[in-house]
Amino acid sequence: MRGSTTLPPFQKFLEANRAIVYRFLTVAVGPQEADDVFQETFIAALRAYPRVREADKLDRWILAIASRKAIDHHRGAGRRPMPTDDPPEQPVHDPPVRDTDDPLWAAVRSLPPRQRVAVVHRHVLDRAYEEIAELMGCSEQTARANVYQGTKRLRELMA
Amino acid sequence: MNANDLKRLAPGAEARPASRLAADSLTERAAAEGLVDVAVATMDSPIGELQVAVTSKGLVSIAFEDEHRDEVLERLTREVSPRVLEAAALTDEARRELEEYFRAERRRFDLRIDRRLIGEFAWNVLRATSRVGFGELATYGQIAQRIDRPKAARAVGRALGSNPIPIVIPCHRVIGAGGSLTGYAGGLPRKQTLLRLEGSIL
DSSP, rough: OOOOOOOOHHHHHHHHHHHHHHHHHHTTTOOTTTHHHHHHHHHHHEEEGGGOOGGGGHHHHHHHHHHHHHHHHHHHHHHHOOOOEEEEOOOOOOOOOHHHOOOHHHHHTSSSSHHHHHHHHHSSSSSOOHHHHHHHOOOHHHHHHHHHHHHHHHHHHHH | OOGGEEEEEESSSTTTHHHHHHHHHHHHHHHTOOSSSSSEEEEETHHHHHHHEEEETEEEEETTSSSSSHHHHHHHHHHHHHHHHEOOGGGGHHHHHHHHHHHOOOSSSOOOBTTTTTTTTHHHHHHHHHOOOTOEEHHHHHHHHHTOOOHHHHHHHHHHOOOOSSSOOGGEEOOTTTOOOOOOTTTTTHHHHHHHHHOOOO
């Protein structure tokens, strides 16, 4: 059944949601990967867009896609071959100093992907557990457990 | 560690410009993958900024800056596809022909037309209107006769008033029986500018 509101033009939907998705992904996959995963997220959304029925819940819909992409991306990154000893001919573009120098990044990166995504929803975007469960397609209990475990691990690493 | 510390990793105000850049590259990729069903761009013209919309079938709408452009985009969303994106590159051909027209270097358009915003009767009217050439004029009654509906001058006027592709479908070349310019959906000053450009009026 179609929701109470009608679907906006994709451009309007993109404008309304791009900043929060970018904010989420910057922490969930890191500033260097955020652009790639941002594109994967919105390309997936664009493919499915004409079939969307709940036009009044588009903000949750796009964050759910971004959550899946962030988790998949993390898993994919773990499977990538290790870099060889040969230095690249071109120096790799360095991210801003602020980003790499912060030990909190390393701590966040070390979390299992579902914990990491749950923690970002809770502590960066301030989402309720009920919503985190919906965004991640799990029970509220699992969402709470992921946030709890992830936060605990971060505290240990940063102590 | 305080849970709030995590917020310092997240971009604040800079998320908007950063996500704008990411959205721009997204549009390029979407266009390359054939996922843009309605490409929209704006362009300057002697009759104000124009919002041009193009689909794989052709030019589907042109809106003046003081029209309700959002309503045009919503109509495209409902009646063509919700995959409406600002993708200037896909509108290059349409914008180039319009620019040539406004520089008086083009007298007829070679663009394909997507008629999905045009109803059956209106299409008959607009097709007859398209045969009125650069520098020529026709009256509402003449158009009505040309579509074999000689008594339908008023309905012809309404169809012209709802022309979704002004300029390219030249509804500005249709005037009142007494030679008065009568009306124009984009306002009479625009009609005058277009007809002056074509040398039809002084």
